[in-house]
Amino acid sequence: MRFEFKRLEIPDVILIKPKVFEDERGFFMETYRKEEFEKAGIKEEFVQDGHSRSKYGVLRGLHFQKEPYAHAKLVRCTKGIIYDVVVDLRRDSPTFGKYASVILSEFNKYILYVPKGFAHGFVVLSEEADVLYKFDKPYNPEYYRGLVWNDPDVNIKWPIDNPIVSLQDQKWPTLKELIKYEDCNNRGEGDLI
Numbered sequence: 001m002r003f004e005f006k007r008l009e010i011p012d013v014i015l016i017k018p019k020v021f022e023d024e025r026g027f028f029m030e031t032y033r034k035e036e037f038e039k040a041g042i043k044e045e046f047v048q049d050g051h052s053r054s055k056y057g058v059l060r061g062l063h064f065q066k067e068p069y070a071h072a073k074l075v076r077c078t079k080g081i082i083y084d085v086v087v088d089l090r091r092d093s094p095t096f097g098k099y100a101s102v103i104l105s106e107f108n109k110y111i112l113y114v115p116k117g118f119a120h121g122f123v124v125l126s127e128e129a130d131v132l133y134k135f136d137k138p139y140n141p142e143y144y145r146g147l148v149w150n151d152p153d154v155n156i157k158w159p160i161d162n163p164i165v166s167l168q169d170q171k172w173p174t175l176k177e178l179i180k181y182e183d184c185n186n187r188g189e190g191d192l193i
Contacts, residue, residue, distance in 0.1 A: 002030050005040035008100040013086050014040060015102055015119070016074075016111040029109060031076065032134070042113050044072045044136035052131045053079075054124045061121015062087055062147040062172070071137035073120065076111045077104040080129030082122040083159050087147060089178070090117040097175055099156055104131075119147040123163050132159035146172035 004017040023055075025138075026189045056058060062085065065071055075084060087099045104110050114120050122131065125171075149156070149165060151174045173181065 001036070003036050003040070004183045005006050008096045008098045010086070010088055010098060010103070012057060012115045013100050014042065014113040016040075016113060018109055018111065018158065021108055030034065032074070038112075042072075042074075044150055044177060046074065046134040046136050048135040048138045050133040050135065050139075054129055054131070055164070056124050056127050057148055057160055057162070057164045059121065059123040059158070059165045059169070060148055061085065062119035063121060064089065064119045064145055064147070065137065065140060066145055068142040069137050069143040070116045071135045072116050073136070074111055074112045074134040075120065076109070076132050077106060078130045078132055079145075080124060080126035081105040081107070082124055082126075082129050082131060084112055084122040085120070085156055085158075086112075086114050087119040087154055087156075087175075088117065089119055089147070089175075091179075093117070097154060099154055101156070121149060121169075123158055123160060125159065147178065148172040148174055151175055157186075 002019050006015045008015055018029045018031060025117045052060065071131055082104050083101060084104045085101045088097065090096060102112055104112060140151050146169060149169060153175055
């Protein structure tokens, strides 16, 4: 087995621990193998990759896309350390409005599977961090949305005070505002995204 798959406190979110082969030259690891991921319940076909670099204290998120461009993603940190967070936006889920968090780093080499129906974000804990993404749907700015990072009802315990947050990420709605907006538009059933 090249990977260990661990379900988090929100069971649809999966932490993937790849087997790393290290010696005096460095290391080698696989980051994706379709048949093993499918056996673990990750059946999406990934069609787009992304890469971000951020400085210490930068908080990106909490982002998602609405249908028909809602996407699942695989996230990993290849340089530095991040505190990675997902928030369940599936209204019919027993964990709706709850969050799960993990440390992803160049050292642990973990990969996080974020299914559709979740907002995603992270804050950088190292001097700099590179984050790589695989998406099962392409980015579409018309369907791109967010949940404000410091929503008091979600109450994420971010590990740093006063993060650096973009103007756009500061202006996203709260979960209550998202629900109200969706209900006003007669889309109250199912996922918010």
